Amino acid sequence: MNYDYKNFASEYGTPLYIYDKSKIESNYKKLKSAFEDHYSHFSIHYAVKANPNPAVIKVLGDMGSGVDCSSPGELEHALRAGISPDKVLYTGNYESPDDLSRVIKNDIKINFDDLNSFKRMIKLGKPKRVSFRINPGIGKGSHEAVVTGGTDAKFGIPYEKAFEAYEFAKENGVEKFGIHMMTGSNNLEPFFFAEAVEKLLTIGGEIFNRLDIAPDYVDIGGGFGIPYHPEDTPLDVNLMAKLICEKFKAGVAKYKLGNPELLVEPGRYLVGNAGVLLASVTGLKESYRNFVGIDAGMNTLARPSLYGAIHQVEFPYKKNSETKVMSVCGQVCENADILAHNIHLPVDIEEGDLMILRDAGAYGFAMSSVYNGRPRPAEVLVDGESSKLIRRRELIEDLFNYYC
């Protein structure tokens, strides 16, 4: 995806998130067909947390995707984007009574993070269907902060306690069930997913057989990675889906679980490589290191300072092949505000030049903040030859909306 960035900068200003509709659509189609080649009772529920812009949610909703939400705010984004409540999943953690009452009000499916979550819920109303998020004892992600399964994870029910949870729900009159896990994010290795699915099916199969339950769905979460670095090997989604479905079908057959729906909840895979962040150079400095300062920082794109994440940096209008080693930083008063450390950049960069950071469609704007009093950037959706503003740039005036 290469755009007329000068045009975008003059029309919408910088910093600017730019998303490509057709890329989101092709990512969705690729993932869907990879799974449907092996198991047809399958659906994708887009993880709204990756990019909650209603226009982005709508692109996926129009393709037939459901959604997974983790908070009442995300739920509201999905509903306002036109997703019908029967296509919404809610997977929160440590949910408050208010969170849970919104789930009841909208009558949506929920993956409970704990038996206590379910106990809090039944004080408010009995859900028609119960699914528990299982921590299968293993997890994997591109950074320890995004490993969400295993003994250090705050998420899910340890598999040793899972039977008790389902038994309690059944004793309390629940008749329909599902099972869920989400063990980590940004995995590029296809074999891990199949290993986790096999474990989930074994844990769930034993429980469901003992309690005489045929689950409606098995939700294996998201976590499908994208290559941020040129040396990363892209995830082979066809192989991944084949291996997952083999383990899934074997588990379903072994435990005679009927015909459960297989659900996935990808965020990053669907929107990550469909977005770029466009920024302008605001200052150049030669110090103990050389710095290129831009008008986007950890407040705009938090992933590099939060996880040491890498986003490829490009200067689309610099053709000079001579480079020097520089670090790209934002304007925030934290030394963690570095978007790229010690990389080769064109020697002739000047103030005002346009720069892009690749693969910024997931966990980019979603994690942005107004730290240091910097309003958040605008977002644009490109559809073929046309582009549309889908969130206006915040203004300094907007920062005063909430003071009393």
Ligand SMILES: Cc1ncc(COP(=O)(O)O)c(C=O)c1O
């Ligand atoms: C419950 C749940 N589902 C889905 C996702 C999406 O993960 P990813 O963007 O890695 O696919 C997350 C991410 O944290 C999550 O917590």
